[in-house]
Amino acid sequence: MRGASRLSTEIERLTWGHADLAYPADMLLGVLRNQAHTTRVPMVATVSPAPAQPDADAVRGVVQVNLDRAGNTHLAAVSVSVDPAYRRQGIGSALLVAAEEAAAERGRTTVILDSAHNREVSADDPRALVPPTGSGRISPDDPAAIFALSHGYTLEQGERYSILHLPLEDPELVDRLHAEAAAAAGDAYRILTWTDRCPDELVDQYAALATRMSTAIPVAGLDVVEDPWDAARVRDHERTLAETGRGYVLCAAEHVATGELVAYTEIVVAVDYPEMTFQDDTLVLTGHRGHRLGMLLKTANLNSLLRLRPGTRRIHTWNAEENEHMLAINVALGFRPTGVVGLWQKKLD
Ligand SMILES: CC(C)(COP(=O)(O)OP(=O)(O)OC[C@H]1O[C@@H](n2cnc3c(N)ncnc32)[C@H](O)[C@@H]1OP(=O)(O)O)[C@@H](O)C(=O)NCCC(=O)NCCS
Known part of the structure; x- marks a missing residue:
């Protein structure tokens, strides 16, 4: 948990310039302890061989798999991230494959993966990846986009991440x-x-x-x-x-x-x-x-x-880019667009 928290703090800082979105280790653990309505399958990738005693510094990547137990019993929500110093070594792929296996073992047939981007690509960019909703553009050169596409995921939706500064x-x-x-x-x-x-x-x-x-x-x-x-x-x-x-x-x-x-x-x-x-x-x-x-x-x-x-001082929020009425209220209140979250979907065989 400490390793996962350390890593997500570092990645949030790199992506957004702040760590508000990172969970401290005790919060991660507290969420994991309650699985009454959502089964959570956390996994980390560590150095190999794994240290005899759990060591936060040995964590190189983390994946969270959330499985709703009531309505969406066909679905797995997956978030994967890898230590920036250890990318392009197959760690992300290994974690994603493990997550898909964990989902399939529990009877899930659809995986939704998320990716975070600290800028929206210009509307004039003909190469931009645009979900079928027509809203929320992601660069085709973004590592997370290439990663998701290379694993067979399709971009379904873009969410706007906004902050209200007070x-x-x-x-x-x-x-x-x-x-x-x-x-x-x-x-x-x-x-x-x-x-x-x-x-x-x-x-x-x-x-x-x-x-x-x-x-x-x-x-x-x-x-x-x-x-x-x-x-x-x-x-x-x-x-x-x-x-x-x-x-x-x-x-x-x-x-x-x-x-x-x-x-x-x-x-x-x-x-x-x-x-x-x-x-x-x-x-x-x-x-x-x-x-x-x-x-x-x-x-x-x-x-x-x-x-x-x-x-x-800060209120964070996420809205579907096509959710015009909600976004209009937020913009009137002073929420400012900060980035885009891509939601990618894949049907498991
Ligand atoms: C996306 C992320 C998880 C990839 O982790 P990783 O360990 O570097 O991924 P892998 O080494 O398994 O890469 C698998 C494939 O993804 C693609 N890819 C990943 N990073 C890439 C990059 N910077 N440039 C181009 N392609 C890239 C490549 O096709 C790569 O295969 P290759 O190395 O054989 O060419 C990592 O960059 C990350 O943690 N980003 C921040 C969190 C995030 O956005 N997560 C959402 C993922 S959808």
């Missing part, structure tokens, strides 16, 4: 956007907010929204089906966050006439890292779109976050 230049922006959204939403909706633990009386509704979230986001040509959540899974997720030094700040919209939760947005925080946070799910149910609930909740949640954690 404090905002315009300190009134969030309140202004919130007031505009509140005027559009009218009094048909009430905002509820909670942190770290969903109130018992709302947990079934929250689980239902999380289930809808799994297919409400654009999934392009990725072979993804609904991922069912129930109250037990919500509690399990909250427990894992707590056990790994994390929590969340959430705003939901209740439709006053029916008492139904119809929208939510959620930011994940790490207790020991007060400067950084992650904008996670945002969903407005279909029948309630067009009332500016997305902006209403995001601005409300941002204000909640800043009240609780005034030292926040």
Whole structure:
């Protein structure tokens, strides 16, 4: 775990200039300990012969294989990375083959691989690799792209990685956007907010929204089906966050006439890292779109976050490049594009 953490810290720094996205070893371990809803098969490549005692410095590459146990039981999500000083020696390929074998042994037939790129190729570049969605361009000369293609993967989707740097230049922006959204939403909706633990009386509704979230986001040509959540899974997720030094700040919209939760947005925080946070799910149910609930909740949640954690300096988020409405809200809030994540898919024989 220490070796994997050291390596991912180094690679994140090289790619993005910061290590916010790297997991400390204890966080990696805490996530691995809870496999109630996702089977996780971590593997590292070490020097050979492997040292008698585990040694963080002997780790040359790492692969994570995540296997959902509820909805997407045909799928394996794989992330592979290799120490920059030891690339082009076949380590990445060996790890990927091992990951595919682990997936196949557990009955998985589709692998989704991700790759991170700190710039999007110019729209004028005729050689750019573009997913069938038409959004999110990757250089054909990028090592990860060549690697994924050479292993039989197809680029299916590009996600935009954006960061909101705080404090905002315009300190009134969030309140202004919130007031505009509140005027559009009218009094048909009430905002509820909670942190770290969903109130018992709302947990079934929250689980239902999380289930809808799994297919409400654009999934392009990725072979993804609904991922069912129930109250037990919500509690399990909250427990894992707590056990790994994390929590969340959430705003939901209740439709006053029916008492139904119809929208939510959620930011994940790490207790020991007060400067950084992650904008996670945002969903407005279909029948309630067009009332500016997305902006209403995001601005409300941002204000909640800043009240609780005034030292926040960066919010990281990822959105499908073709998710125009969500991106428009984020851009209006000041999120700036930082890079592209490629999602590659392969069907196992
Ligand atoms: C992508 C990555 C995992 C490859 O690891 P690696 O150990 O260097 O990979 P391998 O040595 O097994 O390379 C396999 C093939 O990928 C291609 N490839 C990998 N790196 C390449 C590069 N810099 N230039 C051109 N081709 C490259 C080649 O086809 C190579 O075969 P070859 O060496 O026989 O020509 C590594 O560069 C990395 O960790 N990048 C950062 C994390 C990342 O982007 N992961 C996502 C991968 S989809």
